[in-house]
Amino acid sequence: MPSIALTDAHKFLDLNSVKELPDTHAWTSQLDSGGGCDGPDPEGVPVIDLNDGAAQELIGYACKTWGVFQVVNHGVPINLLDEIEQTGRSLFSLPMHQKMKAARAADGVSGYGVARISSFFPKLMWSEGFTITASPADHARLLWPHDHRHNQFCNTVDEYQKAMNKLAGRLMWLMLGSLGVSSDDVKWASLKEDGTQEGCAALQLNSYPACPDPDRAMGLAAHTDSTILTVLHQSNTSGLQVLREGARRWTTVPPHPGALVVHVGDLMHILSNGSYPSVLHRAVVNRTRHRLSVAYLYGPPTNVKISPISKLVDHSHPQMYRPITWTEYLGTKAKHFDKALTSVRLCAPRTGFVDSNDHSSVRVG
Numbered sequence: 001m002p003s004i005a006l007t008d009a010h011k012f013l014d015l016n017s018v019k020e021l022p023d024t025h026a027w028t029s030q031l032d033s034g035g036g037c038d039g040p041d042p043e044g045v046p047v048i049d050l051n052d053g054a055a056q057e058l059i060g061y062a063c064k065t066w067g068v069f070q071v072v073n074h075g076v077p078i079n080l081l082d083e084i085e086q087t088g089r090s091l092f093s094l095p096m097h098q099k100m101k102a103a104r105a106a107d108g109v110s111g112y113g114v115a116r117i118s119s120f121f122p123k124l125m126w127s128e129g130f131t132i133t134a135s136p137a138d139h140a141r142l143l144w145p146h147d148h149r150h151n152q153f154c155n156t157v158d159e160y161q162k163a164m165n166k167l168a169g170r171l172m173w174l175m176l177g178s179l180g181v182s183s184d185d186v187k188w189a190s191l192k193e194d195g196t197q198e199g200c201a202a203l204q205l206n207s208y209p210a211c212p213d214p215d216r217a218m219g220l221a222a223h224t225d226s227t228i229l230t231v232l233h234q235s236n237t238s239g240l241q242v243l244r245e246g247a248r249r250w251t252t253v254p255p256h257p258g259a260l261v262v263h264v265g266d267l268m269h270i271l272s273n274g275s276y277p278s279v280l281h282r283a284v285v286n287r288t289r290h291r292l293s294v295a296y297l298y299g300p301p302t303n304v305k306i307s308p309i310s311k312l313v314d315h316s317h318p319q320m321y322r323p324i325t326w327t328e329y330l331g332t333k334a335k336h337f338d339k340a341l342t343s344v345r346l347c348a349p350r351t352g353f354v355d356s357n358d359h360s361s362v363r364v365g
């Protein structure tokens with residue numbers, strides 16, 4: 001719980017103009033003492049070419065061992081990636097009073113503000129975010145009431161969401177396919193007539209301004225995503241770190257030109273009956289560069305009950321999680337944060353099974 005009362009003045013601090021790290025944003029010094037950190041892992045997060053005939057198999061292996069991978073030849077035009085990044089930059093460069101007009105409501109999901117998980121930490125993060133859950137138009141009118149950038153924002157966001165929906169559907173089937181699961185096994189997840197993938201999603205724009213004291217600041221604290229999968233576009237500045245299953249050190253996911261990062265989320269963890277553990281990740285900041293990332297948080301239709309796929313449940317692999325809808329799970333996450341997945345678990349982990357959501361021995365700060 002917050003050790004100090006965080007007011008709107010703290011939450012809406014213009015990080016771009018701050019010359020010294022305020023106490024409200026100062027995490028412990030040497031954030032990684034004990035845990036060890038950083039540096040690309042000698043093995044490294046897999047980079048998978050979707051045109052490779054072995055892509056499905058490689059994805060399955062990456063999901064089991066890392067919970068994260070990068071994809072190239074994913075079919076999303078590079079200029080669309082540049083455009084969404086530029087759109088994000090122009091949004092975050094608006095004056096604070098303007099961004100505050102589109103602020104997220106206290107109990108809401110969409111809009112401008114500090115990370116939703118902030119309430120679980122005593123200090124604020126060195127970032128600002130913008131969440132879009134439905135049409136971008138309502139936000140755009142608040143941000144740019146008088147000019148044409150409003151239309152440009154909506155068009156880019158619409159186009160990006162369409163491209164991401166297609167890619168997320170394709171990735172979901174590659175992940176499930178690698179477990180021997182086909183579309184007959186997951187009824188809700190069929191393709192719609194217009195070729196789009198059934199499901200819901202949120203688009204999250206993250207901005208991490210250059211930070212005067214990066215070693216004592218945290219861009220986005222360690223978390224898993226409450227999704228089936230997340231497709232992340234990080235700008236050419238590194239900052240994303242992941243904790244590999246069973247590892248004690250953070251691994252940097254280096255920006256790879258044109259590649260997209262894919263995270264296994266908590267709902268895929270449930271669907272796969274624990275075969276694909278959701279990946280713990282965080283974002284660190286740096287002294288000189290303003291980093292931007294755009295996350296497409298993909299999930300099922302909000303009211304469909306998600307449970308381990310029956311094909312993956314048998315005598316030696318008992319059902320590990322109870323059925324839960326995405327809406328219910330987001331509520332559980334908002335309440336229990338890193339204990340959310342454990343709170344829907346039915347049985348004790350199998351012997352030798354590493355519970356990716358039990359990080360009691362690892363510093364996740």
Ligand SMILES: C=C1C[C@]23C[C@H]1CC[C@H]2[C@@]12CCC[C@@](C)(C(=O)O1)[C@H]2[C@@H]3C(=O)O
Binds near residue numbers: 116
């Ligand atoms: C659909 C989602 C998924 C949310 C909540 C809601 C909209 C915003 C998403 C994020 C985005 C940033 C990290 C996170 C942890 C956060 O604070 O907001 C995510 C959270 C989750 O994955 O739990």
Ligand SMILES: O=C(O)CCC(=O)C(=O)O
Binds near residue numbers: 220225282295
């Ligand atoms: O900025 C990043 O690299 C990570 C963002 C993230 O984890 C999220 O939006 O859920």
Ligand SMILES: [Fe+2]
Binds near residue numbers: 223224225230281295
């Ligand atoms: Fe995330």
